[in-house]
Amino acid sequence: MKSYKFVFIPFLLLIISISCEKGETDKQKPEIDLSNAGAFPINCDTLYFGETFIFKVMFTDNAELGSYSIDIHHNFDHHSHSTEVTECSLDPKKSPVNPFVFIQDYSIPGGSKEYETNLSVVIPASNAIGPFDEGDYHFFISLTDKEGWSAQKGLSIKMRYR
Amino acid sequence: MLLLSMSFAHLSANAQIKYELSGVIVDENSQPLAGASVFLYPVEKGTFTDGQGRYSINGLNNGSYTIVVSFIGYRTLTDSIEIKGNSSFNFRLSFASINLQEVVVTDNYARIRQREEPLNIEIVNDDYLKQNLGGSLMKSLERLPGVGTIDIGSGHSKPVIRGLGFNRVVVVENNIKHEAQQWGSDHGLEIDQYAIDNIEVIKGPASLMYGSDAIGGVIDMKNRKIPADNSLGGTIDMAGKTNNDYLGTSVSVFGRKNWLFADFRATLLDYGDYKVPTDSIDIYSYRAPLHENHMRNTAGQEQDIHLSIGIIKPGFQSRLYISNISSKNGFFANAHGLEPRSVDTELHDRSGRDINYPYHQVNHFKVINTSQWKREKLKIESDLGFQRNFRQEWSQYVSHGYMPGVFPDSLDFDSDLERQFEKYVYSGNIKASYFQNEETLFSAGISSDYQNNSIDGRSFIIPAFKQFTIGVYAFVKHSFSVKSILQLGIRYDFGHLNTLSYYDWYPSPVIINNDTTFQFLIRADALNRSFSSISWSAGYNYNLPEFSFRANIGKSFRMPIAKELAANGVNYHHFSYEVGSPDLSPEISYQADAGIEYNSDKLAIGLTPFLNYFSNYIYLNPTAEHDRLYGNGNQVYYYTQSRVFRYGGEIHAHYQLLKSLQLGVMGEYVYSEQLSGDKKGFTLPFSPPASAIFNVKYQKQKVKRAENLYISIDYRLSAAQNNIVPPEETTEGYQVINIGFGGEIKVKNQKAIFSFQIQNLLNNKYFNHTSYYRLINVPEQGRNLVLSITLPFSGKTKQL
Structure with a gap:
């Protein structure tokens, strides 16, 4: 019986050794903040073909920000919903003919813990096929920090011709 | 075996010559058990039976011995035997359905394998799998210490041994390395867990015997059972x-x-x-x-x-x-x-x-x-x-x-x-x-x-x-x-x-x-x-x-x-x-x-x-x-x-x-x-x-x-x-x-x-x-x- 007890000792030591883990690595994700005044676009906003808009959001991280990307793709089949609390009214489902696609990645100045974008994005009026499909689109923002942690936001937007 | 015993008989005149113990191990249905362990005390000599359930242990003196015969899934049999010259003893093991829960220590086969194998291994059989039946083979094995799974959903899991998985664990079925798209994390092993009667898990690198990929460990599955002569049977x-x-x-x-x-x-x-x-x-x-x-x-x-x-x-x-x-x-x-x-x-x-x-x-x-x-x-x-x-x-x-x-x-x-x-x-x-x-x-x-x-x-x-x-x-x-x-x-x-x-x-x-x-x-x-x-x-x-x-x-x-x-x-x-x-x-x-x-x-x-x-x-x-x-x-x-x-x-x-x-x-x-x-x-x-x-x-x-x-x-x-x-x-x-x-x-x-x-x-x-x-x-x-x-x-x- 005596020897039975000593079985638990190394086991308890193991439990203790894991509970005092090291805290030197960065384990915090960056954040995308759309709540500042003037943030654009936010959920349910409209972008117009053939125009330029200013992408304005706030990025923060505890250590150092990495990069971000923007992706705009159609949501005619309602496959996406936003990460935001507000619900937007969607147009009826439809099939794409010439949907607009935009994918771009952007750097953030090294050493930044905070970065507010002020990026002008040109949306063309048409491509080789012709004018783009109007309707529901999905605006996807992805942000990384230098360690490789990431955060995403997905917005429901409309894209139209003015 | 008898022939073999007789061929040695003429040598018994010489006092220096030691004797051989041999025999056959079968199960309840008289099916020979391949791979059963036979261990003799106090000399501590042991062996495993071959494909026909036969065993032999050489170099024995005349005298009394205790023999322990075991096989996973069967009740361990202990008997006293007397060796007088070359001897033959056959044993019948009966099924056991519960001795595997803690196979690592209760099972003699596992114990002998572990005593002879310098790597750390775990051995389980089909009864263990049924008692611990999970959504997939690896889920059923997850209870073994050091063995884990990377899962996606209820029916797919990949083996993980001491934290290493994917291409770092080799899965072997009937001596051939199972090759699929192991790198993929979203699907499981293409293995039927009902078709397995014996699994050995090697915890630790085993490239020596299993080659590249066995850097984390090995799941080795072998079908060891061979039906007895003139038998017909099955399970549902x-x-x-x-x-x-x-x-x-x-x-x-x-x-x-x-x-x-x-x-x-x-x-x-x-x-x-x-x-x-x-x-x-x-x-x-x-x-x-x-x-x-x-x-x-x-x-x-x-x-x-x-x-x-x-x-x-x-x-x-x-x-x-x-x-x-x-x-x-x-x-x-x-x-x-x-x-x-x-x-x-x-x-x-x-x-x-x-x-x-x-x-x-x-x-x-x-x-x-x-x-x-x-x-x-x-x-x-x-x-x-x-x-x-x-x-x-x-x-x-x-x-x-x-x-x-x-x-x-x-x-x-x-x-x-x-x-x-x-x-x-x-x-x-x-x-x-x-x-x-x-x-x-x-x-x-x-x-x-x-x-x-x-x-x-x-x-x-x-x-x-x-x-x-x-x-x-x-x-x-x-x-x-x-x-x-x-x-x-x-x-x-x-x-x-x-x-x-x-x-x-x-x-x-x-x-x-x-x-x-x-x-x-x-x-x-x-x-x-x-x-x-x-x-x-x-x-x-x-x-x-x-x-x-x-x-x-x-x-x-x-x-x-x-x-x-x-x-x-x-x-x-x-x-x-x-x-x-x-x-x-x-x-x-x-x-x-x-x-x-x-x-x-x-x-x-x-x-x-x-x-x-x-x-x-x-x-x-x-x-x-x-x-x-x-x-x-x-x-x-x-x-x-x-x-x-x-x-x-x-x-x-x-x-x-x-x-x-x-x-x-x-x-x-x-x-x-x-x-x-x-x-x-x-x-x-x-x-x-x-x-x-x-x-x-x-x-x-x-x-x-x-x-x-x-x-x-x-x-x-x-x-x-x-x-x-x-x-x-x-x-x-x-x-x-x-x-x-x-x-x-x-x-x-x-x-x-x-x-x-x-x-x-x-x-x-x-x-x-x-x-x-x-x-x-x-x-x-x-x-x-x-x-x-x-x-x-x-x-x-x-x-x-």
Whole structure:
């Protein structure tokens, strides 16, 4: 019986050794903040073909920000919903003919813990096929920090011709 | 055997000549038991029976001995025998259904294997699998200390040994390495858990015997049972589970006439969506509501058939296995693709059993021949294998990157075929063992395989490739005394990998000097890489009656796989963009293993620590970059290499409190740290947290018509995992209670073996850090009642 007890000792030591883990690595994700005044676009906003808009959001991280990307793709089949609390009214489902696609990645100045974008994005009026499909689109923002942690936001937007 | 005994008889005049003990071990149905252990006290000599159940032990003096005969799944038999000259004794073992719960210490076969094997191994058989039946083979083995799984859904899991998985664990079925798309995390092993009667798990690197990839460990499955002469029999297995409305049945029929034997098995499984104790899932920042706790679209089905034909003659045995495993499983519909998705809930929530998009289907066909020739001192074994793995992922066409919004009808694949892999694998092994004398065994062998993998579908992740590997090894085992055994081995491996180039099927915009042109982008360049490595291993066992010690040091290696060298595409479960590095070098691992076991009548304790160092561990490193040309601006993960230090171990102990009441504890712990590279200071992905199982088991031999009854309570305690690496989340600790209860009922001549489990008794909501769905916050299965029934039947049997 005596020897039975000593079985638990190394086991308890193991439990203790894991509970005092090291805290030197960065384990915090960056954040995308759309709540500042003037943030654009936010959920349910409209972008117009053939125009330029200013992408304005706030990025923060505890250590150092990495990069971000923007992706705009159609949501005619309602496959996406936003990460935001507000619900937007969607147009009826439809099939794409010439949907607009935009994918771009952007750097953030090294050493930044905070970065507010002020990026002008040109949306063309048409491509080789012709004018783009109007309707529901999905605006996807992805942000990384230098360690490789990431955060995403997905917005429901409309894209139209003015 | 008798002839052999007589041939020695004329020598008995000489007093110096020692005698031989021989005989045959059979089971209740007089089937010879191959691989049963026979151990003789007090001389501590032991052996295993051959394919015909025969054993022999040489060098014995006249006198009284105690013989212990055991085989997993059977009651251990202890008898006193008298040796007067060359003697022959035959033994019959009876089935036991419960002695495997703690196989590590109660089973003599396992104990002897462990006493002779310097690596740490666990051995279980089919009874253990039925008593611990999980959603997949690996789930059923998860209870073993140091063994874990990486899961996705209820029916798929991949083996993890001491925190290493995927291509770092070799799965071997009937001596041939199981080859599929092991790198993929979203599907399981194409193995029918009903068709397995014996599994050995080697914890630690075993490249020496198993080649590249066995850097983390080995799951080795062998069909060891051979039917008795003139017998005909079979089993019907049935299982049901409440959590995912699982129904499974497997029927086998076997028979033998003289030297020819055969068995056939068919398995059918069908299950619905599994249920989790939550009503919504937070996929990153998206919330997906669940319908009636169903993990939407995780239903599945599987159909397997197996046929084996064998011949058994004195000194020669050969067996042909043919099997086909076919399965189809849905993926959680909200979390497959480029981003979390809204789904047509009307379609998906109509039935919990249907499989809609996205899903995958796999067909794995295998033909294996294993043969062995045995002469007095020489044994030659050969294995030949052919495998075809065909896997498809289907999902609704979603253009991503610059794929056209409308799928063109000019292409030769279906718009909804996301990915397709077809792999042909040809394998061969030859091994020769020379038993120089009682003390020394030499073994040498060659193993080789050739793989040809082609791809199809709309989306790219890995290129088509051809791969050839060959390994040559030599091994010596020497017993200085019955107590002390030394093993040394060395191996040379060579491998060549040729990946093919891949161009997109659609053009993407390329901007050069402000001019935009549309080009068919190259995703993977053709690549030719050759690798070679020398591995070695040295092990020592020292066995006393109650204590045993073992130690092993070795170097193992692993060739980089096509995915690590040439991946370039989106991971549809992680929403990440994965990129290979064409100049990776082979992984090299050095490991020291030790084992200390104490066994007495009432108490058994074992401790198996290890230290491990990788000079260049290959892993997928999430970076700060984003991709611009394929998915939807996904974060880029690059394959990279870093130095890694790992240590950990397992502990198990059992105490027989009363004759029928046993207490047990099993624990495991692994610590990993990257010593260099971008993630210096971080752990490795999917590091299992420390965990322990406390077990109470009560057994009763007989209650009225029921025999071998047991009730077992497992209290699983898992620590929190705060040691994480991007993109993981910390996982809280948890407690789960599982109850098992079972036995055998005999009505007239029909026996029924049943086991009943309640998994997650309290319906706790908890997260498993090594579940693939952990990243999207999917809790583990809620309460699950599992019933498994086995009905053995037999025709004519001839007594010996």
